[in-house]
Amino acid sequence: MDEKILKSLDSSEKEDFQKGLKFLIEQTFVVENAYNQLIKNHTELMQTMNEIIEVLPMALWVLDTNKKITLQNNLANQQPKLLEKIDLEKTHYELEFDHKFYLIKVTSHADKLIVSATDISDEKRNERLASMGTVAAHLAHEIRNPIGSISLLSSTLFERSELKNKHIVLEIQKAISRVERIVNSTLLFTKGVHVNLNEFNLKELQDECEQAIGAYNYLANIDFTFEFLDLKINADKSLLALVLQNLLYNAIDAIEESENDDGCIKVKCEQKEDRVVIKVYDNGVSIKDKKMVFEAFKTTKLKGNGLGLSLSKQIIDAHNGVLGFDENPKCFFIELKI
Structure with a gap:
C-alpha cells in the first residue's frame, strides 16, 4: 500500500486495517489448506x-x-x-x-x-458342454443295447469258429470293447464323477494297465515298462485304472502318429512326502494345442472321441488330486494324497 495513504490514516483506522489484513492472511491460509x-x-x-x-x-x-x-x-x-x-x-x-x-x-x-x-468363455463352454452332453448321453443309451447283443453274438461266433479264423473274431471283440469304453466314458462324463474310496496297493494297477493294453488295437512296436510302488493308497481303484487306461491309449496313439520305429511307454511312481505321483512317459508326437488338452470333445485323433483326458481330469479332481502335463520329457502325471 502507498506510504502516503498509511500516514493519512489515524491510529484507529490503522488498527482496523491491520486487523483486516491479518484476517485476509488467515483466510488465505484457510483457503490454501x-x-x-x-x-x-x-x-x-x-x-x-x-x-x-x-x-x-x-x-x-x-x-x-x-x-x-x-x-x-x-x-x-x-x-x-x-x-x-x-x-x-x-x-x-x-x-x-x-x-x-x-x-x-x-x-x-x-x-x-x-x-x-x-x-464369458467359461459360461459359453459350459452351455455347449451341457448341450453336447445331453446329445451324447442319448446316443450312448441308444448304442448300448445293440452293442450288448453284438458282444454276445461275437462270443458265440468265437466258440464256433475254426482256429484259423478266431483272430478275426478277437479283433471284432476288441472293436466292440472300444465302443463300450466310449459309451461308458460318455455316460460317466455326463452323469458326473462320484468316487468310492477304498484302500488298495498301487501294484494292483499294473494288472489293470496290462489288461487295458491287451484290449487295445495298435500296430506299432512299443516297449512297455511299469514301475509301480509297493504302497497303499486310499482311492477309487476302478476310476484310477480308467485314468491310466486313457493315458496309456493316448500314449499309444501318439507313438503310432510319430515316425518312431521303436515306441517306448513308461509308467513310473514316485513318493513325495504325503503324496504319490504317477507319471506316464511316451516318445510319441508332442501335443499341438496344450491349452485345449483337457477340453471335452476336442481331439485331433482318428481314434479319439475327445472325452478321455477331460473325463480323467474330472476323476482326479474328484480325488482332490492333480492331473497335469510336462513337455521335457513328455509325460502326463497324476498327483494324489496317500
Whole structure:
C-alpha cells in the first residue's frame, strides 16, 4: 500500500486495517489448506477408483469425445486389440475375439464413454458342454443295447469258429470293447464323477494297465515298462485304472502318429512326502494345442472321441488330486494324497 495513504490514516483506522489484513492472511491460509486438502482428497479418490477398476473382473475403458482412452484397467491393457473390435454404437452384445467370448457393454456418462468387456468363455463352454452332453448321453443309451447283443453274438461266433479264423473274431471283440469304453466314458462324463474310496496297493494297477493294453488295437512296436510302488493308497481303484487306461491309449496313439520305429511307454511312481505321483512317459508326437488338452470333445485323433483326458481330469479332481502335463520329457502325471 502507498506510504502516503498509511500516514493519512489515524491510529484507529490503522488498527482496523491491520486487523483486516491479518484476517485476509488467515483466510488465505484457510483457503490454501482447503485447496491442498481438496487436491489430496481428489488424489486419494483417483487412487481408490483405480484400485476398484483393477479388481473388476472385466476389461474397462473410459473414452473421451474423440474416442481416445483416458482411463483403462490392466485387463484392458492386456487386450489392446480388443477395443478395436468393439462396436461403440451397440450398448449390449456378445463378441467373439481371439478364441474367446466377451459380453460387451457401452454406456455414456457426461462427455465420456464407459466400455466394458467381460470374458464369458467359461459360461459359453459350459452351455455347449451341457448341450453336447445331453446329445451324447442319448446316443450312448441308444448304442448300448445293440452293442450288448453284438458282444454276445461275437462270443458265440468265437466258440464256433475254426482256429484259423478266431483272430478275426478277437479283433471284432476288441472293436466292440472300444465302443463300450466310449459309451461308458460318455455316460460317466455326463452323469458326473462320484468316487468310492477304498484302500488298495498301487501294484494292483499294473494288472489293470496290462489288461487295458491287451484290449487295445495298435500296430506299432512299443516297449512297455511299469514301475509301480509297493504302497497303499486310499482311492477309487476302478476310476484310477480308467485314468491310466486313457493315458496309456493316448500314449499309444501318439507313438503310432510319430515316425518312431521303436515306441517306448513308461509308467513310473514316485513318493513325495504325503503324496504319490504317477507319471506316464511316451516318445510319441508332442501335443499341438496344450491349452485345449483337457477340453471335452476336442481331439485331433482318428481314434479319439475327445472325452478321455477331460473325463480323467474330472476323476482326479474328484480325488482332490492333480492331473497335469510336462513337455521335457513328455509325460502326463497324476498327483494324489496317500
